[in-house]
Amino acid sequence: MMRFTGGHLTRPSELGDRRKRAEDEFSWFFSAEYEAVTRTVFFIIHDAQRAEDIAQDAFMQLLVHWKKVSKYERPDAWIRRVAIRQAMRHVRRERIRPTLEREVVLPRALQTADVDVLKAVAKLPTMQRAAVVLFYFEDRPMEEIADALGCSTSTGWVHLHRARKRLAEMLGEEMTSNVD
Amino acid sequence: MLIDRRLRQAFHGAAPAVKAHVWNGLSGVHARRRRRRQIQLVAIAAAAIVIAIAAIAGPDVWEAIGTDRQHPPAEEPPAERSHVPQSLLSIYTVTVPATSGVLLKYQLIGRWKLRLSQGDDQNLRLIGDEHQSVSDPNAPTFIPTFEGSYEVSGSRLTTDVLADTSWCKEDPSGTYLWRRSGSTLELTVLEDSCAVRRALLAQKPWRDRALTSVVPPQLVGTYRTTLEGGRSFVRNGLRGRWSLHLRPDGRLIFEPPSSFEFRNYGRVNDMSFRRVGPGRIEIIRGFVTHCTGFGTYGWRLQGSRLTFELVEDDCPARRIVFSSQPWLRT
Numbered sequence: 007m008m009r010f011t012g013g014h015l016t017r018p019s020e021l022g023d024r025r026k027r028a029e030d031e032f033s034w035f036f037s038a039e040y041e042a043v044t045r046t047v048f049f050i051i052h053d054a055q056r057a058e059d060i061a062q063d064a065f066m067q068l069l070v071h072w073k074k075v076s077k078y079e080r081p082d083a084w085i086r087r088v089a090i091r092q093a094m095r096h097v098r099r100e101r102i103r104p105t106l107e108r109e110v111v112l113p114r115a116l117q118t119a120d121v122d123v124l125k126a127v128a129k130l131p132t133m134q135r136a137a138v139v140l141f142y143f144e145d146r147p148m149e150e151i152a153d154a155l156g157c158s159t160s161t162g163w164v165h166l167h168r169a170r171k172r173l174a175e176m177l178g179e180e181m182t183s184n185v186d
Numbered sequence: 187m188l189i190d191r192r193l194r195q196a197f198h199g200a201a202p203a204v205k206a207h208v209w210n211g212l213s214g215v216h217a218r219r220r221r222r223r224q225i226q227l228v229a230i231a232a233a234a235i236v237i238a239i240a241a242i243a244g245p246d247v248w249e250a251i252g253t254d255r256q257h258p259p260a261e262e263p264p265a266e267r268s269h270v271p272q273s274l275l276s277i278y279t280v281t282v283p284a285t286s287g288v289l290l291k292y293q294l295i296g297r298w299k300l301r302l303s304q305g306d307d308q309n310l311r312l313i314g315d316e317h318q319s320v321s322d323p324n325a326p327t328f329i330p331t332f333e334g335s336y337e338v339s340g341s342r343l344t345t346d347v348l349a350d351t352s353w354c355k356e357d358p359s360g361t362y363l364w365r366r367s368g369s370t371l372e373l374t375v376l377e378d379s380c381a382v383r384r385a386l387l388a389q390k391p392w393r394d395r396a397l398t399s400v401v402p403p404q405l406v407g408t409y410r411t412t413l414e415g416g417r418s419f420v421r422n423g424l425r426g427r428w429s430l431h432l433r434p435d436g437r438l439i440f441e442p443p444s445s446f447e448f449r450n451y452g453r454v455n456d457m458s459f460r461r462v463g464p465g466r467i468e469i470i471r472g473f474v475t476h477c478t479g480f481g482t483y484g485w486r487l488q489g490s491r492l493t494f495e496l497v498e499d500d501c502p503a504r505r506i507v508f509s510s511q512p513w514l515r516t
């Protein structure tokens with residue numbers, strides 16, 4: 007039996023091959039990006055379990071839209087945009103809950119890291135926090151950061167500069183006018 | 187310190203401590219998608235029932251409809267599975283010199299094999315050469331073999347090998363930093379109070395036995411191919427001219443096109459291979475850092491034209507670069 011797909015007649019075996027190829031590509035992309043996305047989300051929300059939830063939700067959306075997104079040049083930018091927006095929504099929701107006025111408690115495994123920095127980042131407004139994580143942890147260019155945050159590039163730079171200034175004050179570090 | 191530097195150091199230093207289990211994550215994503223489909227189906231069915239009832243029984247029935255809706259049962263969480271990088275799974279050898287104090291004391295000098303396996307039989311095995319007792323030359327020779335479990339978490343490897351010996355029974359497990367570099371494995375002690383295990387595992391260097399050069403000599407050389415773009419991001423990102431150097435020491439070195447974007451693939455790295463049959467090559471690992479599994483290809487050289495035919499390979503990018511176009515020797 008033949009099926010008509012987008013102007014071409016396609017045999018069922020070809021459809022099966024394509025589906026298998028798409029699944030392979032998704033699994034490959036997932037194994038390449040999942041850890042990095044989870045870590046990025048974690049640095050924004052500071053909750054390891056929730057970070058995995060958000061990352062998995064974002065990848066679930068990617069799986070639903072994989073046929074379309076896999077044709078993009080940069081599916082890694084797409085997944086970050088979705089995950090970061092979910093993370094920011096999560097932070098905003100949690101902010102209005104009074105229980106979250108408490109001190110940030112980091113997982114035990116992170117206690118050897120520079121906890122002061124992570125705690126200071128947690129005190130930043132959501133957009134600034136995401137900008138800092140994407141810029142310093144993910145090394146993403148500002149165009150991509152702005153895209154993920156849903157703002158213009160110049161607004162993205164403003165978020166980053168304000169975040170640096172506040173962090174430098176909180177941590178007692180030097181700051182130059184140029185971002186390094 | 188500048189704030190920029192401190193931020194980078196803090197994030198990159200903390201990153202390895204944030205665990206994300208890739209295999210569990212992938213199962214989680216598929217489970218979520220199934221749940222979402224079930225919910226959608228339930229919602230569609232419920233809407234259809236409501237519309238049908240409303241059409242048959244009229245508006246009075248709306249009041250009788252409750253709002254409780256049961257969610258589909260949550261799926262069992264996927265079983266915890268220790269993920270060991272493919273690059274680590276191999277058999278390594280080292281020769282312990284007669285100058286190694288504690289190992290000499292217990293007659294553990296000589297050639298040792300270290301085997302790291304995964305799956306149902308995930309274990310770390312240390313196998314010595316045939317040994318002869320020094321104190322009793324008439325005693326039969328023996329091959330010392332020690333087996334234990336191991337787990338890998340990022341760059342850390344924890345094992346309880348030798349825990350059932352008198353040397354390590356007080357300190358059943360030790361933790362090491364592992365690092366693969368070319369064909370060698372280095373284990374650096376992070377925490378291990380058992381002197382024998384420490385001395386044996388931290389021997390340098392453990393050489394990957396699988397990487398012994400078996401490159402067919404006629405294949406050695408430099409090849410080029412040009413890839414066209416396609417419909418998927420994997421193929422699109424790989425377009426351009428690629429060079430491939432097949433070296434006599436068993437390495438394949440790729441040079442990507444100048445337009446190659448590393449983000450979707452990880453860095454291009456060396457690849458090692460061994461011949462597994464006439465005209466067949468098994469890729470042990472490599473190409474780009476995101477390709478972690480094995481791949482097998484058939485190869486055929488006709489004049490200056492080298493073609494690879496896919497036998498099996500889990501890595502889509504490697505499949506495309508290897509086998510979608512012939513390579514021409516330069």
